Amino acid sequence: MTGSTDQTRARGFRVPWLTLKRREAIEAWLFVSPTLAGFLIFFLGPLIAVILYSMSEWNLLSGEQIFVGLANYEHALQENPEFWHVIRNSIVFAIGLVPMNMALALMLALALARPRRGVIFFRTVFFAPVVTSAVAWAIVWKFLLQGEGGTVNQMLAIIGIDGPNWLREPDWAMAAVIVTRVIKMVGLNMILYIAALQTIPRDYEEAARLEGASGWQVFRMVTWPLLAPTTLIIMVITSIGSFKVFDHIYLMTGGGPENGTLVLAFYIYEQAFEFFNIGYASALAMIMFMLVLALTIVQLILRRKGAT
Amino acid sequence: MTQRQLDRLKQAMWLVSLSILAVPFVFPFLWMVSSGFKSATEIFGQPTLIPHVWRWTNFVEVFEYQPFAQQYFNSLYIASLVTILTLILSSLAGYALARMRFAGAGLLMLFLISALMVPEEVTIIPNFFLMRWLGLMDTHAPLVLLPVFGPHGVMATFLMRQYFVALPKELEEAGKMDGLSRLGIWWKIALPMSRPALAAVAIITFLFSWNLFLEPLVFLSSLDKFTLPLALSNFTDAYGLPLWHLQLAATSLAVVPILIVYLIAQRQIIESFAMSGVKG
Numbered sequence: 001m002t003g004s005t006d007q008t009r010a011r012g013f014r015v016p017w018l019t020l021k022r023r024e025a026i027e028a029w030l031f032v033s034p035t036l037a038g039f040l041i042f043f044l045g046p047l048i049a050v051i052l053y054s055m056s057e058w059n060l061l062s063g064e065q066i067f068v069g070l071a072n073y074e075h076a077l078q079e080n081p082e083f084w085h086v087i088r089n090s091i092v093f094a095i096g097l098v099p100m101n102m103a104l105a106l107m108l109a110l111a112l113a114r115p116r117r118g119v120i121f122f123r124t125v126f127f128a129p130v131v132t133s134a135v136a137w138a139i140v141w142k143f144l145l146q147g148e149g150g151t152v153n154q155m156l157a158i159i160g161i162d163g164p165n166w167l168r169e170p171d172w173a174m175a176a177v178i179v180t181r182v183i184k185m186v187g188l189n190m191i192l193y194i195a196a197l198q199t200i201p202r203d204y205e206e207a208a209r210l211e212g213a214s215g216w217q218v219f220r221m222v223t224w225p226l227l228a229p230t231t232l233i234i235m236v237i238t239s240i241g242s243f244k245v246f247d248h249i250y251l252m253t254g255g256g257p258e259n260g261t262l263v264l265a266f267y268i269y270e271q272a273f274e275f276f277n278i279g280y281a282s283a284l285a286m287i288m289f290m291l292v293l294a295l296t297i298v299q300l301i302l303r304r305k306g307a308t
Numbered sequence: 309m310t311q312r313q314l315d316r317l318k319q320a321m322w323l324v325s326l327s328i329l330a331v332p333f334v335f336p337f338l339w340m341v342s343s344g345f346k347s348a349t350e351i352f353g354q355p356t357l358i359p360h361v362w363r364w365t366n367f368v369e370v371f372e373y374q375p376f377a378q379q380y381f382n383s384l385y386i387a388s389l390v391t392i393l394t395l396i397l398s399s400l401a402g403y404a405l406a407r408m409r410f411a412g413a414g415l416l417m418l419f420l421i422s423a424l425m426v427p428e429e430v431t432i433i434p435n436f437f438l439m440r441w442l443g444l445m446d447t448h449a450p451l452v453l454l455p456v457f458g459p460h461g462v463m464a465t466f467l468m469r470q471y472f473v474a475l476p477k478e479l480e481e482a483g484k485m486d487g488l489s490r491l492g493i494w495w496k497i498a499l500p501m502s503r504p505a506l507a508a509v510a511i512i513t514f515l516f517s518w519n520l521f522l523e524p525l526v527f528l529s530s531l532d533k534f535t536l537p538l539a540l541s542n543f544t545d546a547y548g549l550p551l552w553h554l555q556l557a558a559t560s561l562a563v564v565p566i567l568i569v570y571l572i573a574q575r576q577i578i579e580s581f582a583m584s585g586v587k588g
Contacts, residue, residue: 024408027490031404032416034397035465038457043423046434053433111326118323124574125330128337131570131577133519135537136563139555140336143343149352151339183332188581195582244427247521251541265429272433273526285430296425 053282060276072283082259082267083284089174090264094242096178101238102231104182105189110219112190113197123194127187134184138251141180142167170260173253177261181248185241189234196230197223236299240292264288341564344557351552366557370543373554375532379539380562386451386535387517393456394464394513395506402468403494407480423462428454428522436526450527451535455517464509467584471505472498508580511573518566536562 054072058065076083108126112119129137144151147165156163166176200223208218246265249255255262255270262270268288272281343351344366346359370376405413439450455461475498483493499506524538534542540562543555570577 021409024490025410028404028408028410028413031408031490031494032401035401035457035461036416038397038453038461039420039423042435042438042453042457043426043431043459044419046431046438047426049434049437050430108329111322116322118326120574122326122330123578124571125333127574127578127581128567128570129333130581131515131566132337132563133521133537133540135519135521135540136340136559137336139540139550139559140340142550143351143552143556144336144339151355154355187333191578191582240427244429246429247537250521250525265427268429269522269526272436278433282433285433289426289430292427293425 050282050285053278054286055283056279058277058279060278065279068279072280073287075280076283076287082262085259086262086264086267089260089262090243092174093178093245093261093263094239096175097182097242098235098238100178101182101186101189102234104186105234106193106227108186108190109193109197110223113194123191126190129184130187132184134247135251137180137184138248141176142252145176145180167253168257170258173257173260177248177252180252181242181245184248185238189238192230192234192237193227196227200226232299232302236296239295243288243292243295264291337563337567340556341560343553344560346553348551348553351556363553366553367561370554370558370561373551374534374539374542376539376558376561378532379534379536382448382533383518383536383562386448387514389452390455390517391510391513393452394461395510397456398461398464398509399468399499399502399506400494401465403472403498405465405469406472407498408490420462420465423459424466426459428458431458432522432526439527445527446529446533447527448533451517451520451523454523455513455520460513460516463584464513467509468502468505471502475501504579505583507576508583511577511580512584515566 055067055069056065057063057068057071108122112123112126145153145166147153147163147168150163150166152166153163164172166172204222204226205218208222213221244265245263246269249261249263249266250269253261255266264284265288268281268284271277271284338357339355342357342359345362345364346366347361347363350360404410405417435450435454439445442449444450479497479501480493483497488496519537520535521537524535528534528538531539531542540555540559543551543558545551
């Protein structure tokens with residue numbers, strides 16, 4: 001596939017109606033066609049299918065596929081209290097995770113943005129959990145958080161605290177999953193913040209310093225406003241990520257105890273692949289889609305406003 | 309206190325507070341590796357980072373309990389295949405979107421952007437039926453096709469497009485003068501100039517595929533087809549309780565190589581994530 005053979009072949013095909021412009025368009029479509037074909041088959045097709053599924057009563061084990069309109073949505077929104085419980089859990093998860101993740105990420109980024117001895121070491125440390133699989137992370141923390149013999153409780157015992165059985169008590173399980181998830185993922189946001197901080201010219205800060213601004217004032221008046229676009233992007237990424245959390249829940253609590261950590265992504269999985277309620281699960285998936293879409297649109301609007 | 313002493317104090321405080329914060333980030337790894345060498349009973353004893361008795365046999369049993377070597381290989385080859393395919397397809401499409409004029413380009417971009425907003429969880433149910441209809445259940449095909457053509461592949465396409473847009477046009481013109489075809493320009497000029505973007509896509513894609521959990525869980529059922537994340541969650545006894553010593557030894561075997569690669573190439577890896585996060 002060298003240039004010269006292509007060139008000769010191209011010359012052979014130079015027919016009058018094939019203008020340079022048309023030729024370029026055809027080539028361009030050939031370049032994008034594999035991606036486009038895959039997109040249509042494995043993405044757009046399934047997206048249309050899931051809309052249709054969501055309007056059918058369809059249990060893989062017992063029944064045929066029957067068109068029922070919006071009944072699945074009504075079932076979720078009006079009849080099934082479990083749905084609202086799941087939504088509440090997802091919101092609790094997001095409200096617990098997003099601010100904690102972002103605040104910690106910003107703190108770490110501020111501490112690690114400027115070159116200094118040891119900076120690379122600490123960045124490496126805080127980012128390491130991001131590259132490891134959620135499965136490994138969940139397995140290790142599941143052990144560390146055990147009620148008896150769990151390392152966290154053994155450590156707490158040293159200072160005289162009798163720790164709970166973290167993942168088995170409804171009140172603690174959610175908190176435990178959120179905190180372990182933050183530790184796993186905060187490195188990513190830290191890096192995004194560091195990248196943004198490094199684009200802020202140092203002169204701004206120094207100018208403010210010369211005017212006699214304190215460290216906090218410099219942050220509030222100079223750094224924070226300049227970080228606003230990044231903060232919004234990070235907020236989108238993190239909130240969407242938190243709505244999609246599945247592996248951590250599946251491995252650490254299985255949605256329990258007493259459905260205390262049953263979040264939307266896990267609920268969809270359970271309904272679809274354990275109970276085979278395809279219709280209902282598809283409606284849930286569509287609801288998730290709309291939630292994520294709404295979130296993205298709201299924040300894109302905010303971002304556009306913030307940019308001007 | 310002189311300025312120099314103040315600076316030293318600040319440096320010390322910085323060091324101490326970051327070290328304390330680092331404990332929950334580092335400790336799990338140390339504990340995981342050390343417990344991989346312990347017996348099941350010792351894991352539950354007083355927490356120590358150095359095992360009393362080093363049980364090397366854990367690392368042998370891991371391979372006897374289930375086809376762990378096979379599962380390791382599965383993860384490796386699937387992640388490599390996904391990475392290569394993603395690199396080729398995303399750079400081809402990204403190049404066309406950035407550098408070529410064609411009717412429908414704007415619409416196509418809009419299409420692709422919409423894909424980024426749809427979580428994989430939404431399309432996995434129909435994809436399950438699609439794969440079943442194609443006879444691809446319990447094969448590795450879905451684990452290659454879905455990441456390459458899903459939202460992740462679209463993100464890679466965008467990353468490549470953003471990078472190509474910023475490349476200087478002059479070299480391409482020179483290539484055209486030399487009689488290179490479009491494909492030739494893409495292969496001989498655009499790609500060699502985009503090493504940082506290609507590296508970023510490669511790193512993120514490999515890790516993404518390597519760590520994938522939901523898709524293997526849905527599509528695979530035979531032990532010898534499992535990928536690592538699925539295999540790791542499968543070290544349980546007859547009652548479904550985890551065999552901690554084996555599970556932690558296996559987890560160490562799966563995670564430590566990634567960590568070593570990360571330590572060697574951490575700069576490149578961190579930059580890749582920064583690049584994809586900001587631009588993608």
